[in-house]
Amino acid sequence: MATDAHDGPVPAEDGRGQRVLDLLDKAIDSQSLLVRKNIARARQRTPEATPAQVIRNLERMYVSALTGTGAAVGGTAAAPGVGTGVALALSAGEALSSLELSALFALSLAEVHGVPIDEIERRRTIVMGIMLGGSGSATITKVAERTGQHWGRQVVAKVPAETLRQINKILGKNFITKYGTKQGIIVLGRVAPFGIGAVIGGGANAAMATLTVRAGRRAFGPPPTSWPGLTSSTPPTSENPPG
Template identity: 45%
Template sequence: MAKRKVPVPAAVERALDVALDKALLVQRPVVLGYLNRVRQRRPDATPAQLVEQLERRYLAAAVGIGAASGGTAAVPGVGTATSVATGAAEIAGFVSATAMYVLALAELHSVPVSDPQVRRALVLGVLVGSSGAAALDGAEGGKHWAQVINRPDAKGRIGSINSRLGRLLVTRFGARQGALLVGRALPLGIGAGIGAAGNAALARGAIGAARRAFGPPPDRFPARVIDVPPVT
């Protein structure tokens, strides 16, 4: 029996487009600054331990964003329409948190992200999870697609790859967000629980996709990440 496709609300599709464009505008010094601040908390951490910290911080941020968005429905006088609008803003927060997580991983793994199309492919591929990994693995022919997507021989295909990932973002990730958008609007604190649980599930899926994309943590820190200011 074929699965019934869940329609993606127009508000979600618009929110995804705007959120992705804004998230990808983050400058490299901001990403490096974030990565260095995480390292300052554990100056003795290995690259593998730093990856674990990035994952925990990302998951915590995603849960907090979802709970705060869903919690608006419990406020007296806040209607469903307002809760849905807040949910659209929550989508932007989730996409932004995902982009920072992915780009920090890219820096740690010495994956160049100066090309805007490569940045878009990295973030899109992680957001759509296993569906994106299948599309990119097939296109790039590598076990860990984030490591090969920036190769010269991939440059000519990056545009079509991003188009394919963009469609998956709407049909897969957008459909999940559309369902959460309605659930987060439920009153009596139910929306907060749905928002937190839903975002936790999406973030865990993104973490799994990122692990497949980048592969095992590097043995040592790249030169541009290792120079962390001393902790005062």
């Protein structure tokens, strides 16, 4: 895994902030290899699905999975014999799971839209930009000095890696602040007793997933009418890697 892309000063709650970025990199690295399989799963029941149909399925899969992980962890506090310490430990693991699910969703969207995800800087920009929502898109377009909608296509696919590195330094600082704080609130909510944690955990994750889906739509715009880079309407599969 590359470790130099978030170089430069990290806000110095330092160690904790760097751990958030390390978790992000770990999630991006592990999920990048699963993108095409995720797309294949989204069209499993409809092999001839259009990009628009696949994107809708990806959105549903993501919201369902993220909501489920939050509710499952939150429910542990209500189980007999399970203490707060155990629930907190599980929540720490679920933070990585949430990042992995979000990274997989964002990178899968990019793949369907034909946006290259071959370089780590592009993958970082896509994932952080979508998870940060409006503030992410504003940062990306400002640093890249580009205007217009749908930064996922207009910026990530076109600007050089050095520009993306500058963007990612700023996004990284914002990501530490926003994601770290939000995740901390959600974790505390999940350890509430009597099953309340399951409601808070699942509801908070559902809300976060919904915002991420909206950010993804704004980042990439309308789905392509055909599968990018292919001569037929058949989308890529895990058995049909790009040339």
